[in-house]
Amino acid sequence: MKSKKCVVIGVSGGIAVYKALDIISALKKQDVDVRVIMTESATEFVTPLSFQSLSQNMVATDMFAEPKAFEIQHISLAQKADLMLIAPATANIIGKVANGIADDMLSTTIMATKAKVIFAPAMNTNMYENVIVQSNIEKLISYGYEFITPGSGRLACGDVGVGKLADVNIIVNKVLEELNKATKKQDLKGKKVLVSAGPTIAQIDPVRFITNRSTGKMGYNLAQEAKDRGAEVVLVSGPTSLENPKGVKVINVNTNDEMKDAILEHFHNSDIVIKAAAVADYKPKEYSTQKIKKGDGDLNLVLTRDNDILKLLGDKKTHQLLVGFAAESNNVIENAKKKLEKKNLDFIVANDITAKETGFGSDDNKVIIISSTGEKKELDKMSKKEVASNIFDTILEKR
Ligand code: CTP
DSSP states (O other): OOOSOEEEEEEOSSTTHHHHHHHHHHHHHTTOEEEEEEOTTHHHHSOHHHHHHHHTSOEEOOTTSOOSSSSOHHHHHHHHOSEEEEEEEOHHHHHHHHTTOOOSHHHHHHHHOOSEEEEEEOOOHHHHHSHHHHHHHHHHHHTTOEEOOOEEEEOTTSOEEEEEOOOHHHHHHHHHHHHHHHTSOOTTTTOEEEEEESBOEEEEETTEEEEOOOOOHHHHHHHHHHHHTTOEEEEEEOSOOOOOOTTOEEEEOOSHHHHHHHHHHHHTTOSEEEEOOBOOSEEESSOOSSOOOOOSSOOOOOEEEOOOHHHHHHHHOSSOEEEEEEEESSSHHHHHHHHHHHTTOSEEEEEETTOTTTSTTOSEEOEEEEETTSOEEEOOSEEHHHHHHHHHHHHHHTO
16 A cells, blocks of 8 residues: 655746746655656756755656656656645646647656546646637536646736736645545545534514624534545535635525525435534524514513424434534533434534633544433544534544
8 A cells, every 4th residue: 555645746847937946845844756848849948857955756757768667657657646636737738638649758647547637737827818728728627637826926027917827825825635545445436425514593573683602613624524535515504704615505594594504405325424503402482574673671682492303304204324513512412422322323423612722623633522322532632624524534433
């Protein structure tokens, strides 16, 4: 089993070649195995030796150079790659790949790889905007290749416009994100996962509502994790300020009722259902269609019980694996166990909402996963992304 993740960086010739050195350096810091292929023209800008020193690997340039080991280099790099990044990508390499030309080490490797290939173009504005280049880019995107849009500014040739290699940080983050996906286990492939996240709101009048504290981060991370592990994911979300997880079907709702309807619509069809939403348990008995005017005295608001969505699901459950969360401020384990039983869950993820560093809004969480068969897994404090990963590991172990 190979340990490090491998990124093959294709460097094609342009003034931005030197920036590829920063990309390599940043990836090496993340313990990525970086292999470099340079086109002949790239070597005119920066010597292969610089790339070799930073990547700590031999740099491939010539297809017909004597192999260092008995392997066909463009095939072996194509197979080794978990991801390929072409940076800077010239109009020439984009044009070659778009039209099936494979006549040097870089173009043959791109042709031979099954890994995802990301292009980060850099060229003169007029070249970038040229219809031929644009149609080559569109064609490659339609085949599943990805592009990181170049930045705008003053270019090396003096022209001002779009065409600068995108910011190195943007490129590195994109590579790490895609690498994570590409090397992730696909143990949820074929599974349908339904997640709820965020708060719900209960309207008092047209301008006022009551709600629960919840940023939605835990549920969004669960949805993204499930998607990255190959599942088909539906996320039912109350109002949040988060960006939608990529590749996930997001249904936006406001009220408890809306969340219940959306969840029930997808419940029968789901294999794993995780309710991370902070659902409002009460709503005002009467909704005032007019804004309630203030008086001098107190205002009494009568609240009525709303649906316990998770309890409904527990009652209806057939084949679904049902996971709930328990937000507790005291007797965490005991209270969580009661909820697990009452709502007929397979697992409950208990967290102490009074904990300072992992409470509401935090990027971290510290949870205990309790199963219906009595096992308890207490996790250390970790990012919500890692918690999400641990939750799926735990529930899949039990299947
Ligand atoms: N939940 C739900 N519908 C509700 C309340 C909670 O579906 N009306 C779900 C939550 O999404 C969570 C679990 O039930 O997965 C437990 O939520 P929590 O707020 O901890 O508990 P409650 O059931 O509301 O109980 P209490 O308020 O007494 O702590």
